[in-house]
Amino acid sequence: MARPIQDSIILFGDSLTSRQDVPGSLQARMSDSYRRNYDILNRGYGGYNTVTVQPLFDQIFARKDDVAGKSKLRLVMIWFGVNDAAFPGHIQHVPLETFKDILNTWIKDLTSPTSQYPVVPNIILITTPPMHTPMMIEKDKPIRETERSIKYRDAVLEVASEWKAKSKGPEFKVEAIDLWGAIMKDAGGTGEELKPYFTDGLHLSGKAYQVLWDEYMKLVKGDLKGRELDWTTMPASTPGELISGSVHRTKPAARQAFCKYGSTQSEREWKDPAEENLKEDVTSPKKEDVSDSEPVNKAPKTEDVEKDTKPLASVIEWLVSDEAFDLANPEIVHGKGEIDMAAEAQDKTPPSETAGKKDEKETQPTTLRHSHRLGLRTIQTLLNPPFSIRTLSDVDEAGFEGRRKIMWEARTQHKEKTAAQLGDLATGIREICGNSDDEDDLSELSGVRVRIQGKGTVEAQKEIGDVLKTIKGIGPGVVGIFMRRVQGDWGEVFPFADERGLKAARSFGLVGEGDGADELARAVGGDGEEGRRKYVRVLDTLVGLELEKKVEEAVGRVGK
Incomplete structure (x- = not known):
């Protein structure tokens, strides 16, 4: 098994995280942006929900004793809910309160100083996206509905809001991306306007992943600014640094300047x-x-x-x-x-x-x-x-x-x-x-x-x-x-x-x-x-x- 030689970012979710068959997917964008800085670990499991993925949590996240003095986990993006919101009685369904309890448990495990896991400095919860039901009907009988799914979206925002209020210090920050709201705003409608954002009514197209990426960028440049997530301010690691393990990320990167016209040759x-x-x-x-x-x-x-x-x-x-x-x-x-x-x-x-x-x-x-x-x-x-x-x-x-x-x-x-x-x-x-x-x-x-x-x-x-x-x-x-x-x-x-x-x-x-x-x-x-x-x-x-x-x-x- 390969072990990270750089600090890492974990993408933890279901098929919306794991799928790589769409250009511009989340992992593709992360890997390109953080190349030679962070290793991007995709821990997306198609068909899983918050309950069925629980046994894997301890295997995905290393304990303190295992990573002491080694590479650090810089960010965890948690993206569940689309399967949990299936109709009651379906194998994928997770009751709403159970869904919220599990999210809270995960965040507590990843932020508490007394936890067996190292404190993760940055955690982002991503809400479920909207759906395009006509496309899903063409593929198969839907097992989800908008009215139920939006409750799981609201639950993610609620959990994130509560933890954001607790994360006042520099040790950790919890933020949320309201993907549902962002796609709806970008689409400008709830009917055929949503179709370009999906491949089958549920799974996202490149257009939807672009919306997700734009929302992530807003966090990196805004509420998460200065928390070592803006790759444009991070010097790329050299081969020598990777071999010696002395990777440093304190040098800010250049930004851009606008040189206007001068009125004389001397200006x-x-x-x-x-x-x-x-x-x-x-x-x-x-x-x-x-x-x-x-x-x-x-x-x-x-x-x-x-x-x-x-x-x-x-x-x-x-x-x-x-x-x-x-x-x-x-x-x-x-x-x-x-x-x-x-x-x-x-x-x-x-x-x-x-x-x-x-x-x-x-x-x-x-x-x-x-x-x-x-x-x-x-x-x-x-x-x-x-x-x-x-x-x-x-x-x-x-x-x-x-x-x-x-x-x-x-x-x-x-x-x-x-x-x-x-x-x-x-x-x-x-x-x-x-x-x-x-x-x-x-x-x-x-x-x-x-x-x-x-x-x-x-x-x-x-x-x-x-x-x-x-x-x-x-x-x-x-x-x-x-x-x-x-x-x-x-x-x-x-x-x-x-x-x-x-x-x-x-x-x-x-x-x-x-x-x-x-x-x-x-x-x-x-x-x-x-x-x-x-x-x-x-x-x-x-x-x-x-x-x-x-x-x-x-x-x-x-x-x-």
């Missing part, structure tokens, strides 16, 4: 080093270039990258320095041409609109690095005097000709097309924000933010992508840039990192093969607003270095 912490020309597909990257579009929480396997051996702290310190910023974001000198533009194409006077396409072809950049610099220059020209385009109203007031003049001043490519797309962008933002006239709401994209509140990271990132891509001219590349910056203010999408940033991070040894945004955030470190700014600063610098083809040079500079 480095507010500079926006965009790598694209404010639209999708500014240039056609070579095949070896890595896409900077889709969100990558878990990086795909790529070629082996030799990690730098320098301490992570010195790497991070350098990446947030002005030296790193300058290397990743070369200063664009006003009035000077670049090698990506033909000598005869330096004229900044807009030609006739019909001549635009010909001129754009003559000035088209040949590399992604040049496209990066064009994007930087275009943004600086837009935002700074004399144009100072800062709001949607500014975009509207400039009109097409005014925007076209700015593009020629910036000497960017696709000048007419970009000028038109800026107008489309303004229109699209107003539409997704409900055509609000409030400039603050539009600036903060409140109409988008409200759609992701309370959602899990993956779902929130997908929702943002889906919404933004309804705007003409917005594609995956722009969505990726947006999320990289906005995650500092919008915690729902944290952590985010695209493949280009992760590729550079691997070169510095910040993350390993197969690691994603979670691991990068842990490596960066920091907490609170300062930590969030630090994360995005590092990520922006990594992306800039990759675009400028300066990663190898940067790795050589670290620690010098």
Whole structure:
């Protein structure tokens, strides 16, 4: 029998816990989130109720003498009731009072200092979900009914409430997830609206497990905050720590920062080093270039990258320095041409609109690095005097000709097309924000933010992508840039990192093969607003270095 070498979490329940045939099940999400931190032990038993599982309790939970000085149990999630609520007389039925007594006994055994079991610091009770009776009738004769099942849901909430009142100190906390109420709220109805949440009317679909996960996240970020359950603030265990048994979890992980646009080149912490020309597909990257579009929480396997051996702290310190910023974001000198533009194409006077396409072809950049610099220059020209385009109203007031003049001043490519797309962008933002006239709401994209509140990271990132891509001219590349910056203010999408940033991070040894945004955030470190700014600063610098083809040079500079 395998024994945990990390601290562990036990999922204790019936078939709703044990089933792994549905994508995004509870264990799948827990295992992915706590990898290299906690072992997830699934102790779900299909068909069991609180009475029939009783003989297994002593086998599932180790006694104090057996685990002294060894790995700890960090969390127990108890999820029973769906079988207990069967009709009286059925083999699965457990009387309501007996059901409550057993739950109370379990919690007492797992929290009392005088118990034979170690005190479990965190316990979460999960209520029974609702049912979709028509689906169950299609499969077989139902042995449950809504009216009876909801009493068992209420019993779970009652028991949890009583124990929550007792858990005032730091020794243990008892919380509850009202899955019944959460699914009903998410579905918005009691009829056919519930069908997508089930596979057979009783067992949950991936959609329902997503609701459960969102509720769990609320607890981790809320009432259970600071109780070593937030994997985004936990450094992953290294192989050496696991072998030696010296796994530590005190280092907080990085959060995300939102770097806003600066008005001058010297305001480095507010500079926006965009790598694209404010639209999708500014240039056609070579095949070896890595896409900077889709969100990558878990990086795909790529070629082996030799990690730098320098301490992570010195790497991070350098990446947030002005030296790193300058290397990743070369200063664009006003009035000077670049090698990506033909000598005869330096004229900044807009030609006739019909001549635009010909001129754009003559000035088209040949590399992604040049496209990066064009994007930087275009943004600086837009935002700074004399144009100072800062709001949607500014975009509207400039009109097409005014925007076209700015593009020629910036000497960017696709000048007419970009000028038109800026107008489309303004229109699209107003539409997704409900055509609000409030400039603050539009600036903060409140109409988008409200759609992701309370959602899990993956779902929130997908929702943002889906919404933004309804705007003409917005594609995956722009969505990726947006999320990289906005995650500092919008915690729902944290952590985010695209493949280009992760590729550079691997070169510095910040993350390993197969690691994603979670691991990068842990490596960066920091907490609170300062930590969030630090994360995005590092990520922006990594992306800039990759675009400028300066990663190898940067790795050589670290620690010098």
